[in-house]
Amino acid sequence: TRTRTNATSTSSSSSTISERKGQPIKPGQSYPAKEHCSNCGLCDTSLISYVKDACAFLGPGMSRIEKLEEKVHGKRRNTETDELRLGVLLNSDTKDNTNNSSQSIFYAKKKQPMEKAQWTGIVTSVALEMLRTKTVDCVVAVGSGEADARNPEPKLCFTEEDILACRGVKPSLSPNLKVFAEIETNPEIKNVLYIGVGCSVVALREVEQYLGLDNLYVLGTNCADNGRTDGFYKFVNNATDKPDEVLHYEFMPDYKVHLKMRDGSYEKIPYFSLPAKELSSGVIAESCKSCFDYVNGLADLVVGYMGVDYDESIPMNLHPQYVTVRNERGQKMVDLIKNDLQITPSTTRGDRKPFVLQTVISDDEAYLGRGPEKGAPRFVGNLIAWVLNKVGPKGKEFGMYSLDYHTIRNYLYVNRIYGKERAKEHIPSYAMKIVEEYEGKNGDISKRLEL
Ligand code: FAD
Numbered sequence: 227t228r229t230r231t232n233a234t235s236t237s238s239s240s241s242t243i244s245e246r247k248g249q250p251i252k253p254g255q256s257y258p259a260k261e262h263c264s265n266c267g268l269c270d271t272s273l274i275s276y277v278k279d280a281c282a283f284l285g286p287g288m289s290r291i292e293k294l295e296e297k298v299h300g301k302r303r304n305t306e307t308d309e310l311r312l313g314v315l316l317n318s319d320t321k322d323n324t325n326n327s328s329q330s331i332f333y334a335k336k337k338q339p340m341e342k343a344q345w346t347g348i349v350t351s352v353a354l355e356m357l358r359t360k361t362v363d364c365v366v367a368v369g370s371g372e373a374d375a376r377n378p379e380p381k382l383c384f385t386e387e388d389i390l391a392c393r394g395v396k397p398s399l400s401p402n403l404k405v406f407a408e409i410e411t412n413p414e415i416k417n418v419l420y421i422g423v424g425c426s427v428v429a430l431r432e433v434e435q436y437l438g439l440d441n442l443y444v445l446g447t448n449c450a451d452n453g454r455t456d457g458f459y460k461f462v463n464n465a466t467d468k469p470d471e472v473l474h475y476e477f478m479p480d481y482k483v484h485l486k487m488r489d490g491s492y493e494k495i496p497y498f499s500l501p502a503k504e505l506s507s508g509v510i511a512e513s514c515k516s517c518f519d520y521v522n523g524l525a526d527l528v529v530g531y532m533g534v535d536y537d538e539s540i541p542m543n544l545h546p547q548y549v550t551v552r553n554e555r556g557q558k559m560v561d562l563i564k565n566d567l568q569i570t571p572s573t574t575r576g577d578r579k580p581f582v583l584q585t586v587i588s589d590d591e592a593y594l595g596r597g598p599e600k601g602a603p604r605f606v607g608n609l610i611a612w613v614l615n616k617v618g619p620k621g622k623e624f625g626m627y628s629l630d631y632h633t634i635r636n637y638l639y640v641n642r643i644y645g646k647e648r649a650k651e652h653i654p655s656y657a658m659k660i661v662e663e664y665e666g667k668n669g670d671i672s673k674r675l676e677l
Contacts, residue, residue: 248275259283264513266426267401280432282425287652288518299553313523333546334567355562362417367392398455416440423449424519446525457509479536481611496607502592515639518657527556533625576619578627
C-alpha cells in the first residue's frame with residue numbers, strides 16, 4: 227500500500243488506502259454532490275474520503291481552482307491580461323497576450339493527421355510518445371463502453387494499442403478518476419499521464435498529494451456543455467433523423483453543430499435551427515451549468531478548438547487545433563511531438579461583447595420557457611450562421627465569446643439554483659470579474675435574476 231506524501235489537508239481521513247474510511251458509492255446510492263455531481267469517478271474509489279476537500283461541486287466548488295493554480299503552476303493567473311479568461315500561461319510576461327508575443331497559446335495540427343482521432347490526434351500522439359519514451363508507466367484515457375461504443379469507459383492504458391483504442395470523444399460524462407483505485411494498488415505505477423476534462427482535474431489536483439506518485443502529468447481538453455448518456459441520446463434524437471448514425475458531435479465556431487456520422491461524413495446543423503426549448507433541459511448536465519473551467523485551468527497542457535481560427539472548408543479531422551501550455555511539464559509534453567506538428571500563431575479579430583449579451587439573453591429566454599417552440603428553418607439558420615461568420619468574432623476572440631457566454635449563463639444558473647450565498651462561495655473571482663464587465667450601468671445581468 228502506498229503512503230501519502232506531502233499531505234497538508236485538514237481532512238480527518240487516514241493516510242493510506244487501506245486505512246481510509248470512505249467506502250466507494252454503491253450502484254443506486256446517490257453521490258455527495260447529488261444532481262450536481264459531474265460523475266468524475268472520485269467517489270467510486272476510497273478517495274471519496276476526501277470528497278468534501280476535493281469536489282468541484284461541493285463547498286468552495288469551482289473557486290478551488292484559484293487556490294490550486296499557484297500550487298500546480300507556481301503562479302496565479304494575472305487577471306489584468308488574457309489570463310483572466312484563458313488561465314495561467316507558461317510565457318505570460320507581456321501585459322497583453324492577444325498579439326502572439328506569447329507562444330503558450332498556438333494552433334497546431336498533426337502533419338499526418340491520425341485516423342479515427344477527434345481532430346488531428348494531438349492528444350493521442352502526446353500520450354503515445356509519453357509511453358514510448360517511458361516518461362510515464364501508464365495513461366488514464368477514455369475508451370468505449372460495451373453496450374454502446376459512443377458511451378465513455380475510462381481505461382488504464384499500458385500499451386500503445388490501449389491508447390489508440392481511446393481515440394475520439396465519447397460525448398458524455400466519464401468517471402475517469404475511478405481508475406485511480408487500480409493505480410493506487412499497483413506499486414509499480416509511479417508516473418502517470420491523466421487525460422481529462424476540467425471538473426475531474428480539479429478533484430484530481432486536490433487529492434494528488436495522497437496518491438504517492440513520483441510524477442503526475444495532466445493533459446486536459448477544453449470542455450463545455452457535456453451531459454449524461456441519456457442527455458446524449460435526447461440531443462441526437464432531437465437534432466437529426468439519423469440518431470443511431472451519430473458517433474459524436476461538436477459545437478463549432480461556425481455557429482453550427484457538427485455531427486460526425488459512423489461513415490465519416492458530417493451533418494452540420496446551425497445552432498439556430500435546433501429546438502432550443504426542447505433541448506434546454508435534460509441534455510446539458512447540471513454540473514456543466516455550474517462549471518467555470520471551460521479552459522481546464524489546472525491541466526499542464528490543454529488541447530481543444532475553442533479559440534481556433536476556424537475554416538469551414540476543412541473538416542475537423544484535418545483542421546488545426548488550439549493548444550495551451552500552462553507550465554514546464556506541459557512544455558515537455560508538447561516538445562515530445564513538436565517535430566510531427568505544423569504550428570502557427572494564434573490570431574484574433576472582431577469584438578465579442580455585443581454577441582455575448584445577445585446570446586445570453588436568447589438562451590436565458592429559452593431556459594425560462596419563453597423561447598420559440600421550434601428552431602428556425604435550416605435555410606434561415608444557415609443564413610444567420612453565414613452572417614455571423616462574416617461579422618462575428620474570430621479566432622481567440624471567438625473562444626472568449628464562447629467563454630464569456632458560458633460564464634454568464636452559469637452565473638445565472640448557479641445563483642438561481644444554489645442561492646446567492648452558495649453561489650458566492652462556488653464561483654471563482656475571475657469569473658465574477660467577467661460577469662461584472664457585462665453588468666454595465668443598467669445591471670443587465672443581475673436584472674435577469676429577478677425574472
Ligand atoms: P484524440 O487524439 O482523438 O483524443 C481524444 C481523447 O479524448 C482521448 O484520449 C480520450 O481519452 C479522451 N476522451 C474521450 N471521451 C472523453 C470523455 N467523455 N471525457 C474525457 N475525455 C474523453 N474543445 C473545445 O474547444 N470546446 C469544447 O466545448 C470541447 N468540449 C469537449 C468535451 C469533451 C467531453 C471532450 C472529451 C473534449 C472536448 N473538447 C472541447 C476538446 C476536443 O473535442 C478534442 O478532444 C480535442 O481537440 C482533442 O482532439 P484530438 O484529435 O487531439 O483527440
